[in-house]
Amino acid sequence: MLPKTLTVGLVQQSCSADRNANLATSLNGIRELAGHGAQLIMLSELHAMPYPCQTENADLFDWAEPIPGPTTEALSAAAKELGVVVVASLFERRAAGLYHNTAAVFERDGAIAGTYRKMHIPDDPGYYEKFYFTPGDLGFTPVDTSVGRLGVLVCWDQWYPEAARLMALAGAELLLYPTAIGWNPHDDEEERQRQWEAWIVIQRAHAIANGLPVAVCNRVGFEPDPSGQTPGAQFWGTSFIVGPQGEWIASAPPDQPATLAVDIDLSRSEPVRRLWPFLRDRRIDAYHGLLKRYLDR
């Protein structure tokens, strides 16, 4: 089998209150990675703004934009100019009172190849996403691009084996997770370590269970809670890429912005799946309970 090498770039950035500056950082990162040969470039979750969900503030819906809109136009222009595929994460204004956490994929000619609306929406102290984001209604549908069929998911989706599996069953060649996850600064060191490891482990497991590479791009740095009610969020970076056996390929640091460009061989997935033919043996006759909330006795 001939190698099908794809150079994947990740822009791990920190975000300030200056939304124009954040977008400029994203665009600079794309430019830098394209200069290093990246063909597919992923940004972190909601990279163009401070993480809005530390408080429930209806004024912040002003930050949402239609797709297409000003931010997608800037990203589209960069994709076209540099000839790269870009996966970006946006606060989408679909209609008055209807907003989504949406990833958009830009083809290298600047066209929007497809979008994914975050399906699983978290809500816990400092991450009040259910206030802002209507759950996605586009399903788990990969986006076809010139660099492959991309299984784009977003952050909280990364804890759900169901999401990864559905993307793989729909032919995704690669899973991509724009992410914004961090520590509560009040948690002790052991709890931080457990959370950070669990986040790595479960995403490596999606690669293993499905025999495909996984790439994750997280934001990094401290962002205060504007309401002062929580101690803020320390986003833990550690953007990473693993291969189809879950094997470690590369990662970015936990504590500073970084760009990362890595070659992956998409053709390796098929021999791995021949060795570990998990898709062959799924018991689809016995999985109906997965469509239930709980299997009460």
Added chain:
Amino acid sequence: MLPKTLTVGLVQQSCSADRNANLATSLNGIRELAGHGAQLIMLSELHAMPYPCQTENADLFDWAEPIPGPTTEALSAAAKELGVVVVASLFERRAAGLYHNTAAVFERDGAIAGTYRKMHIPDDPGYYEKFYFTPGDLGFTPVDTSVGRLGVLVCWDQWYPEAARLMALAGAELLLYPTAIGWNPHDDEEERQRQWEAWIVIQRAHAIANGLPVAVCNRVGFEPDPSGQTPGAQFWGTSFIVGPQGEWIASAPPDQPATLAVDIDLSRSEPVRRLWPFLRDRRIDAYHGLLKRYLDR
């Protein structure tokens, strides 16, 4: 919340051609662990016999036994004498020409609390299980015991997030995997490392995704291929236990028999699930594709 501590014991054993000696080793391990206070004791997959599936040999069906049968009687007597719950793994003869890879759970009074028939059946060189084992028809149903509701699965099931999820949705408090997995001695060191790590990572991920502890008991040691067609199997031991965040609790060595007794706190699962409420946010309206073999376009 009051701690609900459970002492879990694992018997990681190597197996010889002498089936009586293998069962004696299992029983000695149970006795030793009961002496160390274990309340729930798990044996490795098919612990009473050499791993039969390195060749396809119809004579080996003679090793299968009904349930109840001589082996379950010996295990039942041990469970009753020592007052422990035992999870054992058997080659079940259900009828002429109908055999299963079955785990049986013995209550501390010696009664059979329930059985689980391996649902996912592998088949790859040296692991010709599809020849021997009819796929299970009991579904993913946990077994209720005096020490809790046990999500018993077997070996190849460990690669399927679906199996772990279904057990969790049915109320399992703990996942248990009797296992027989090893290296092909012809594989190079890097491939061995990838396989071994992947096996650990995906089972830790089941703990994380479902917020419950996971225990795995693997066999250990080299077993030759009686047909001489393959280089045999080097079972990699490394039986282990992780908590509900996938955090490492304890493990046995990769290269020698061992018994392991570990305290786990079953009451920790609920605070972990409150912190990470994955069950709350599952998109059961959008998971129907999980019942398909593949989502062809």
